[in-house]
Amino acid sequence: MARWEPDAAGRLRAAALDLYVDQGYEQTTVAEIAERAGVTARTFFRHFADKREVLFAGSDVLAQRMVEATVSAPAGDAPLDAVGRALEVAAEMFGAGHDHSSRRQRVLHDNPELLERELAKMAMLAGALTDALEQRGVDRAAAQMVAEAAITVFRVGFDRWATGPGEPSLEESLREALAQLRTVVG
């Protein structure tokens, strides 16, 4: 068994999710995840701090890309349209992985501790998008509200897509959630 393989992180993520779905998050150990992925526990810890973080490994990259999309949106975009581009980027990142997202969402809903962590990540994402909008010249208070509204749309639209059959697409689900927010608030 190779001590280091380029795809170890990906296999560890898949193995962890399989085990969390099959036998429960609480009941699963790092040793079991590593074994299923065909690596050592030491390899696991080179990639992830603990068994919880396996489920949140992509969130830094997500935040970075969403921030980039917001900052680089056309100058004429209204603030909500600019973060709308960040939502499109998120849809590109996750849209093809309905099965994975669906199973991950189930594990989250079954474990309040994980749901809390997800909410905290979403709050950090809202903070990052607030900063991104400020870079576009939006004043801080408005930027915060736009970012929070976008994250609400993201959470609701993503959850509907992930807990549903996968159709309509994530992109469409986010678009519908945004349209719904406009309807109920307008």
Add this chain to the structure above:
Amino acid sequence: MARWEPDAAGRLRAAALDLYVDQGYEQTTVAEIAERAGVTARTFFRHFADKREVLFAGSDVLAQRMVEATVSAPAGDAPLDAVGRALEVAAEMFGAGHDHSSRRQRVLHDNPELLERELAKMAMLAGALTDALEQRGVDRAAAQMVAEAAITVFRVGFDRWATGPGEPSLEESLREALAQLRTVVG
């Protein structure tokens, strides 16, 4: 020292917050909180599960009153106006305690674990308001979005008020946050 006093819970809450602000949340023990409140640790545990829950003691009552306000809003109220009444109730409950809320918010911002817990409580509140709106005949998807939007307004408006000087009032701060949401989304 009396083993049981009607106001023990209130004194424990005040003592806990004093200690969290003065010496830090992590550094404070239940024994210290109880001593400062003039009760035994056993009395502490009659009122609160642990030192974290002292900070979230009012959240069930808050949720209950906000649900009642939403359900009993005039039949002609649009969904967002109905939850707007729940925000008014929240403002009545907390509006007079700026000093307490301000110090509590500081402790929360200093401890990610507490901030996660607060977000989880807010998510539960959104769920309760979704159910309340459904009782009014709003369809589930719209009810969820309205409730999430209201909680976003609550979180942002409350945080601005609690981390600010206390003027404008909480009621006004929530009203401004709602107006701002309408502006940025509309």
